[in-house]
Amino acid sequence: MGIESIRAAYGVRAAEYTRILGSVEDMHEKDRERIGRWASSINGLLIDVGCGPGHWTDFLYQRGASVQGIDLVPEFIESARVRFPEVPFSVASFRNLDVPDESLHGVLAWYSLIHVPPNELSLVLREFSRALAQGGQLLVGFFDGSPGDSFPHAITTAYYWSPEQMGHLLGDAGFEVIDVETRQDPGKRAHAAITAAVR
Numbered sequence: 001m002g003i004e005s006i007r008a009a010y011g012v013r014a015a016e017y018t019r020i021l022g023s024v025e026d027m028h029e030k031d032r033e034r035i036g037r038w039a040s041s042i043n044g045l046l047i048d049v050g051c052g053p054g055h056w057t058d059f060l061y062q063r064g065a066s067v068q069g070i071d072l073v074p075e076f077i078e079s080a081r082v083r084f085p086e087v088p089f090s091v092a093s094f095r096n097l098d099v100p101d102e103s104l105h106g107v108l109a110w111y112s113l114i115h116v117p118p119n120e121l122s123l124v125l126r127e128f129s130r131a132l133a134q135g136g137q138l139l140v141g142f143f144d145g146s147p148g149d150s151f152p153h154a155i156t157t158a159y160y161w162s163p164e165q166m167g168h169l170l171g172d173a174g175f176e177v178i179d180v181e182t183r184q185d186p187g188k189r190a191h192a193a194i195t196a197a198v199r
Helices: 003-012 014-021 029-040 055-062 074-083 118-131 163-172
Strands: 045-049 066-071 089-091 104-110 132-143 175-183 191-198
Touching (some): 003 014, 014 074, 029 104, 029 191, 045 055, 055 066, 118 132, 118 163, 163 191
Parallel strands (some): 045 104
Antiparallel strands (some): 132 191
């Protein structure tokens, strides 16, 4: 599944997605706590990559973070700019962040890497590592499962990763894993989150 196909698949359903999943209040309380706690420890520029409807970007902004959101899907960005006019958003790909080396202090990739094909994920993680200053932190959320296995996500093909394999990929990209969280909520796919810092 190429970038343009992913962009088109989300574009068609952006309004529906935003209506169902575009509010922080609809997110798991533990996710709100984790993302808020992570952001409070960072002093510097954050980017919410694959920000979708922009709700997490605004969540960070409201807590005083210097943050901007980027997404591949113009429909998401147009909606986010209307819903959260104080927050900077732009249409962009996280495969090329277009920022100087070591210029960021945090990257939030909350379920935004799930459609990246397994053979391309390492390149994306290296791009995050390049853009983050030493000690800068990445927080990634993803579906916990057999590494690299695909499944029919509601929008388009997505992939599972185990915390162990994601940790290995992060290590290869220049990160040190700080902590790992896993959770199995009834009726939902298993969740995992990893915080990692640039070595």
